[in-house]
Amino acid sequence: MAAAYDREDGLAPAPPPHAADAYDPNYVPDSVKTFVVHLYRHIRDKNVYEIHQMYEGGFQRLSDRLFRDAPWPSAEAVAPYCDGDHVFLLLYKELWYRHAHARLSPLTAAHRAESWTNYCDLFSVVLHGVVNMQLPNQWLWDMVDEFVYQFQSFCQYRAKLKNKTEDELNQLKQFDKAWNVYGVLNYLQALVEKSMITQILEREKEGLEQFTATDGYDYEGGSNVLKVLGYYSMIGLLRIHCLLGDYHTGLKCLAPIDLNQQGVYTIVIGSHISTIYHYGFANLMMRRYVDATREFNKILLYILKYKQYHQKSPQYDQILKKNEQMYALLAICLSLCPQNKLIDENVSTQLKEKYNDKMTKMQRYDDEAYAAYDELFSYACPKFITPSPPVLDQPLTNYNQDAYRLQLKLFLYEVKQQQLLSGIRSYLKLYSTITIGKLAQYMEVDEATLRSILMTYKHKMHAVDSDGKIVSSADFDFYIVEVMLSNVCFCPCHLFMYLVYHC
Numbered sequence: 001m002a003a004a005y006d007r008e009d010g011l012a013p014a015p016p017p018h019a020a021d022a023y024d025p026n027y028v029p030d031s032v033k034t035f036v037v038h039l040y041r042h043i044r045d046k047n048v049y050e051i052h053q054m055y056e057g058g059f060q061r062l063s064d065r066l067f068r069d070a071p072w073p074s075a076e077a078v079a080p081y082c083d084g085d086h087v088f089l090l091l092y093k094e095l096w097y098r099h100a101h102a103r104l105s106p107l108t109a110a111h112r113a114e115s116w117t118n119y120c121d122l123f124s125v126v127l128h129g130v131v132n133m134q135l136p137n138q139w140l141w142d143m144v145d146e147f148v149y150q151f152q153s154f155c156q157y158r159a160k161l162k163n164k165t166e167d168e169l170n171q172l173k174q175f176d177k178a179w180n181v182y183g184v185l186n187y188l189q190a191l192v193e194k195s196m197i198t199q200i201l202e203r204e205k206e207g208l209e210q211f212t213a214t215d216g217y218d219y220e221g222g223s224n225v226l227k228v229l230g231y232y233s234m235i236g237l238l239r240i241h242c243l244l245g246d247y248h249t250g251l252k253c254l255a256p257i258d259l260n261q262q263g264v265y266t267i268v269i270g271s272h273i274s275t276i277y278h279y280g281f282a283n284l285m286m287r288r289y290v291d292a293t294r295e296f297n298k299i300l301l302y303i304l305k306y307k308q309y310h311q312k313s314p315q316y317d318q319i320l321k322k323n324e325q326m327y328a329l330l331a332i333c334l335s336l337c338p339q340n341k342l343i344d345e346n347v348s349t350q351l352k353e354k355y356n357d358k359m360t361k362m363q364r365y366d367d368e369a370y371a372a373y374d375e376l377f378s379y380a381c382p383k384f385i386t387p388s389p390p391v392l393d394q395p396l397t398n399y400n401q402d403a404y405r406l407q408l409k410l411f412l413y414e415v416k417q418q419q420l421l422s423g424i425r426s427y428l429k430l431y432s433t434i435t436i437g438k439l440a441q442y443m444e445v446d447e448a449t450l451r452s453i454l455m456t457y458k459h460k461m462h463a464v465d466s467d468g469k470i471v472s473s474a475d476f477d478f479y480i481v482e483v484m485l486s487n488v489c490f491c492p493c494h495l496f497m498y499l500v501y502h503c
Helices: 017-022 030-044 048-066 075-082 086-103 109-128 137-159 166-174 181-195 197-205 225-244 247-254 269-285 289-310 316-336 345-362 367-380 402-428 436-443 447-460
Strands: 433-435 462-464 470-472 476-484 493-501
Touching: 030 048, 030 075, 030 086, 048 086, 048 137, 075 086, 086 109, 086 137, 109 137, 109 166, 109 181, 109 225, 137 181, 137 225, 137 269, 181 197, 181 225, 197 225, 225 247, 225 269, 247 269, 269 289, 269 316, 269 402, 289 316, 289 345, 316 345, 316 367, 345 367, 367 402, 402 436, 402 447, 433 436, 436 447, 447 462
Parallel strands: none
Antiparallel strands: 433 493, 462 470, 476 493
């Protein structure tokens, strides 16, 4: 099964009561027995192609036909059909809990904690054991992606306390160690370090490794599991830090992956989209508008060209959703910092069809512009989380929206500071030189206020890049010179503004 790469819409509707009542965890249909036997054999034989076919096709078809609103048989029930293999059963349970998160609702804290325990056991085997198998990149990406998703889902679940029953509260107390933020980050970081993926990517630049050329697979009889999990864990860390609002650390975690080159992250479309979405969003929040715009343009052009080939994919709806969100983020980037030369004509056409009216509003500096920024950000941002567990002995309230409100507040504060900049930008583009006084009259402010606005423009259109250098994001620049005018006795000097356009 190809899990949706960023299922942020919540869980599926609750199954009908009769489906839950009829479920027998020990009953294994013949088709499931056959599926388990063949999947186990292909994993043991390292037959990546057949594993991928069963993972992407077989699991999905059986889920739709037999388990649309019920769990799969328990791991204990299928154990006889895989020789009780411990690692295989961990993989099977990973699929079992993923299916449960996608199709069953409501999930209890106990189920969520059991899934956490299974991930801990699975990653511990990868980190400390000998895993002699090759798995498809799609499965390994889905594994990391689902791990982050379930962490995010659990944080949202435990933050909604208001209508929790006494039993649900007791379960939260009992499983208070499950999905701890430090544990989640530590596992992902351990996979990165143990796999030595950073060093592998460095050696690849020197021509000493063939990681990207082989799509991460080991054609010499080894295993790709640790290396590829380590690679995708860097993307998982970026996503988690974005959810926490720590954008600098998130981009630092992704730094070993060169986004200017084709890489293993582009092989799986879910990985590709998730990487660029979170990379672009982090850059937007750090005022690196040029980097965000450039990457959004590339991925939106890619989706525009190739989305037709994914129409039958279970990820298709999520691809379309992320596509719409990234157009909204691109609209924000271009409104705050116009970079039309970076935008492909086809992407520009799509953007105008979707958000031309809102982008026109956002060029102004009034309440309608402010409201448009609020609407687009709220639609396109990740589902931020509060990682700390709740205090259960206080009056119970919902705080699942607190992190979102904080990030929205910070973003709108940034917009508020820049609202006058769109107005000044339009005036400056009309003149090669203009006096401070004349521009102040046009802006309907005094000269002291205008100077403050100009300094704000200089500040907001510069950012610190990944190398620690201060770089400009502006589509043009200006400087101020003082010119003495001897024939004007009432005013010893005028200040002139000179525009220097960037090519």
